[in-house]
Amino acid sequence: MGVQWVIMRVDRLLTIGACMTTAAFLLWVSFFKVADSDFWWHVKAGEIMWETLKIIDVDPFAYTREELPYLARHEWLAQLILFGTYTLGGSAGIVLLRILCTFLIFGILLLIDRKRLWPNAFLAIAGAIAIRQGLIERPQLFSNVIFAAMMALGLTHTQDKTSTSYHLSPISYGLVIGLQILWVNLHGATALMSLVIFGSFLLQALYLGVWKERFFLLILNGIVAALLFASPNHVHNVTYALSLFTEHSSVIIREWNPTPWPQYLLQLGPFWIAAIISLLLTRKNWIAIGLILFVTGYLSRTASRHEAFFIIAALGCTFYQLKNNKKWTSFRMTHFLPFIVTIVIFLLLFYLNLPYHAFLLRENLYGFGSYEPVKGAVEFLNKNSIQGKMFNSYGAGGYLLFSDRKVFVDGRNVEYGFDFLTQALLARNDANVFRELEKKYGFTYAVIEYESLKEQQDGDFDFSFLDSDPLWALVYLDDRTAVYLKQIPEYLPIIHTYAYTAVNPQSFLRGTLLDEASPSQNLRGELARIVDNDTQGMQGLILLARLERNLGNLENAGVFASLAKNRFPGRYEPYEVEASILASQGKWHEAAQTLEKVLKMTKYQSVKPNYAALAELWERAGNEKNAEKYRKKINAVP
Numbered sequence: 001m002g003v004q005w006v007i008m009r010v011d012r013l014l015t016i017g018a019c020m021t022t023a024a025f026l027l028w029v030s031f032f033k034v035a036d037s038d039f040w041w042h043v044k045a046g047e048i049m050w051e052t053l054k055i056i057d058v059d060p061f062a063y064t065r066e067e068l069p070y071l072a073r074h075e076w077l078a079q080l081i082l083f084g085t086y087t088l089g090g091s092a093g094i095v096l097l098r099i100l101c102t103f104l105i106f107g108i109l110l111l112i113d114r115k116r117l118w119p120n121a122f123l124a125i126a127g128a129i130a131i132r133q134g135l136i137e138r139p140q141l142f143s144n145v146i147f148a149a150m151m152a153l154g155l156t157h158t159q160d161k162t163s164t165s166y167h168l169s170p171i172s173y174g175l176v177i178g179l180q181i182l183w184v185n186l187h188g189a190t191a192l193m194s195l196v197i198f199g200s201f202l203l204q205a206l207y208l209g210v211w212k213e214r215f216f217l218l219i220l221n222g223i224v225a226a227l228l229f230a231s232p233n234h235v236h237n238v239t240y241a242l243s244l245f246t247e248h249s250s251v252i253i254r255e256w257n258p259t260p261w262p263q264y265l266l267q268l269g270p271f272w273i274a275a276i277i278s279l280l281l282t283r284k285n286w287i288a289i290g291l292i293l294f295v296t297g298y299l300s301r302t303a304s305r306h307e308a309f310f311i312i313a314a315l316g317c318t319f320y321q322l323k324n325n326k327k328w329t330s331f332r333m334t335h336f337l338p339f340i341v342t343i344v345i346f347l348l349l350f351y352l353n354l355p356y357h358a359f360l361l362r363e364n365l366y367g368f369g370s371y372e373p374v375k376g377a378v379e380f381l382n383k384n385s386i387q388g389k390m391f392n393s394y395g396a397g398g399y400l401l402f403s404d405r406k407v408f409v410d411g412r413n414v415e416y417g418f419d420f421l422t423q424a425l426l427a428r429n430d431a432n433v434f435r436e437l438e439k440k441y442g443f444t445y446a447v448i449e450y451e452s453l454k455e456q457q458d459g460d461f462d463f464s465f466l467d468s469d470p471l472w473a474l475v476y477l478d479d480r481t482a483v484y485l486k487q488i489p490e491y492l493p494i495i496h497t498y499a500y501t502a503v504n505p506q507s508f509l510r511g512t513l514l515d516e517a518s519p520s521q522n523l524r525g526e527l528a529r530i531v532d533n534d535t536q537g538m539q540g541l542i543l544l545a546r547l548e549r550n551l552g553n554l555e556n557a558g559v560f561a562s563l564a565k566n567r568f569p570g571r572y573e574p575y576e577v578e579a580s581i582l583a584s585q586g587k588w589h590e591a592a593q594t595l596e597k598v599l600k601m602t603k604y605q606s607v608k609p610n611y612a613a614l615a616e617l618w619e620r621a622g623n624e625k626n627a628e629k630y631r632k633k634i635n636a637v638p
Contacts, residue, residue: 011118014338018121021346022106025125029132029353030102032360034091034370036136037395038411039082040402042075046083049076055232059415062397063389063406064441071415073233074188074240078139081186091370094137101141102128108148109315112156113323118338120319122345123274127315129353130267134308139187144308146183147193150176151292151316154197173220180227188233189241193309194224196295204288240414245302248418252425255305256413268300268307271314278321281328289317355604361570362601373480374399376534377447380476380483381405384494388444391437393462394424396449396481408443431465444491446472446484450509461506473499477508478534502526513543514550523547531560538568545577549584557581572601579617588621609633 041061048056055076059065085093106124110117134140153172168176176194183191202217231237250256258264275293279286292313300310322328360366374396380386382403390408392400397410409416409424416424427434437443448463466472466484473491475498476483482505485491502523507513508530517523524547530540545560558581564574575598582591595614602609615630 011332014118014342017342018118021342022110022117022121022124023103025346025349025353026102026106026128027099028357029128030099030135031095031367033365033367034094034137035365036138037398039094039137040398041410041412042079042138043083043086044402045072045076046079046081047087049080050083061401061407061410062416064408064420065415068415071236071240071243072412074231074237075139075186076232077182077185078142078187081142082137092368094370095368098135098137098141101145102135104145105131105148105312106315108145108152109312109319112152112316112319116319116323116329118342119345120322122349123271123315123318125346125349126270126352127311129349129356130271131308131311132353132356134305140190140305140308142186143183143190143193144312146179146186146191147309148312148316149179150194150197151312153179154201155316155320168216168220176220177223177227180224181230184228184231184237188231188237189228191224191228191237192241193296195221197292198224200288200291200295201285203291204285207287243414247414249413249416249421250303252418252421253413256303258301259304259307264301264307268310268314271311271318272297274318275314275321278318278325282321282325284321284324289321293317358570358604362568362572362605364568364570372399373449374403374447376478376536377476377481377483378403378405380533381445381447384498386445386485386491386494388490389442391427391434391441391443391446393428393447393449393451394421395451396447400447408441428462429460429465431469434463434465444486444488448482448484448505450480450482450505461510464504464506467504467506474504475499476533477503477505477530479509479537479539498529500526503530508543509539511539511543514546536567538564538571538573541567542573542577545574545581549577549581554581554585570601572598572605572607575601583617588617589623592617592621592623592626 044061045056048060055073056070059068059070081097082094085097089096106128109127110120110124113120131144134144153168153176176198180191180194183194198217198221202214202221205213205217228237229235233240244250244256259267279289279293293310296306296310296313299306357366363371365371377396378400390400390405392408394409394411397407401407401410409421413421423433423437427437446463446466450462463482463484467474471487472484473487473495474482475485475495477500485495487495502517503513503526507516513523524544527540527544527547530537531544534540541560541564545557545564548554548557548560558578561574561578561581564571565578568574575594579591579594579598582588582594592614595610595617599609599614611630611633615627615634618624618626618630
């Protein structure tokens with residue numbers, strides 16, 4: 001009796017600890033700012049439907065699709081929910097909605113085997129870490145929740161304790177039907193995934209020859225399939241899904257391409273291993289479980305955006321198999337071993353998520369709020385009443401149409417088609433393609449978002465040909481966005497006032513501006529204007545700090561470096577500049593300490609440590625021990 005009481009107490013403590021730790025991890029993983037560029041067009045679509053009280057029929061966003069049908073109608077309910085949440089709670093409301101959905105996804109999966117929350121919580125947390133980049137504020141978020149619920153319903157209501165047969169209770173039938181109707185209206189034909197689950201169990205029943213279960217599952221699958229049309233979009237739910245898989249434009253959209261095999265195996269391999277091992281050990285409903293894993297696994301290799309379905313399926317199947325494994329359910333660790341194992345595994349999972357968390361901190365994306373890289377450009381356009389036809393880069397379209405600008409292109413792909421999107425993307429680096437589009441569509445101003453500066457460090461810089469084109473003038477620039485105006489009469493006063501001559505996006509964003517600019521150019525004035533216009537940016541402050549340092553104005557340089565630090569406390573660049581300023585002031589000890597902070601902040605980045613500078617600074621500070629430590633590191637670096 002005493003031993004049994006101890007085991008029960010240990011199990012209870014572990015369960016409570018697992019629940020609390022899992023909740024903390026899920027909050028940590030999902031607590032980041034609204035940052036998806038497509039979010040804005042979803043919200044705008046919801047706003048239009050709310051105001052007109054009808055589903056959108058004609059494309060309201062792109063002048064390049066004037067009077068053409070609006071095709072993305074399958075997400076109408078999700079768009080209304082996103083609009084309502086954003087209207088009532090702003091970006092904080094959207095972040096809270098994401099956190100709620102994250103808790104629902106993994107909470108539902110853990111309920112498959114509620115008696116073994118420990119150690120299932122380990123896998124749930126690992127799943128949250130693997131799925132984190134899919135936890136974005138788009139209709140997929142709701143799909144992940146409903147797919148988890150369908151998995152749980154399919155698995156937890158299959159139990160006939162005397163056989164391996166499959167049956168659903170009347171309540172479960174009702175829940176499946178209700179969720180299917182909701183899913184079809186939230187995310188269209190994605191609800192086909194219900195057929196993957198219940199169709200797999202139908203094949204299992206056919207194999208076993210259980211007539212009663214075959215009949216009811218056949219009816220259920222028929223109802224689920226018929227409900228795919230229970231939407232104002234009716235048959236177009238399915239036709240749109242077919243277009244997504246057959247229309248060639250998906251090839252040039254990153255999220256519609258599979259993750260490279262090494263990264264895929266590293267991130268999803270553990271879930272494959274856990275699911276397959278648990279299936280081989282227990283073999284409960286092995287045909288159905290095997291089919292679910294195969295289909296979702298196949299989908300995960302067709303597009304990175306489908307990986308979430310596989311992770312959810314793998315977790316659900318693993319929990320289900322282990323729940324039905326007698327050796328696993330009777331296994332207990334004794335004494336303090338389970339607590340030690342818990343601490344070690346949770347620390348390991350914490351360590352695995354640190355690089356991503358460091359990325360969020362570095363980019364100012366952690367916490368409440370929203371990332372709006374095109375906001376400054378929109379404010380400039382509105383302030384100067386700039387109208388006309390606009391060219392915009394692919395990623396900028398969502399926020400621009402949210403701001404009531406008719407766009408050239410946005411984040412949709414089926415609507416625009418392969419040929420159009422190919423031209424739009426080629427225009428980034430091919431002046432001839434850009435001019436062909438300019439001639440065809442007659443745009444007079446351009447809003448360019450530089451989506452990934454890391455990808456542009458080498459080779460051609462996006463739209464750099466515009467800086468040497470006499471017909472176009474750069475009039476706005478910040479850390480992410482540039483605005484160009486065509487030299488036409490109505491824009492000439494604005495160009496005369498705002499045109500940049502010393503600064504261009506390539507040298508500004510790559511940080512080579514001070515080396516390339518002519519001494520006769522008004523570099524300081526133009527950098528100051530960038531800083532004034534962009535109250536959230538960092539690059540202008542960094543370059544001004546470096547310029548003032550080079551000119552010997554160390555006090556001014558320190559002020560700009562401090563401003564950059566305050567805006568981006570997680571970025572290393574302001575500290576790097578500050579270290580150079582301190583060194584210029586002869587404050588060797590403080591400079592060395594600041595540069596050491598840079599070393600820590602670049603731990604998870606591909607930035608080569610400047611051990612030589614650190615060794616020199618510590619040597620000048622009179623600390624030979626530290627200087628020698630970094631000299632040794634110089635020799636150790638390959």
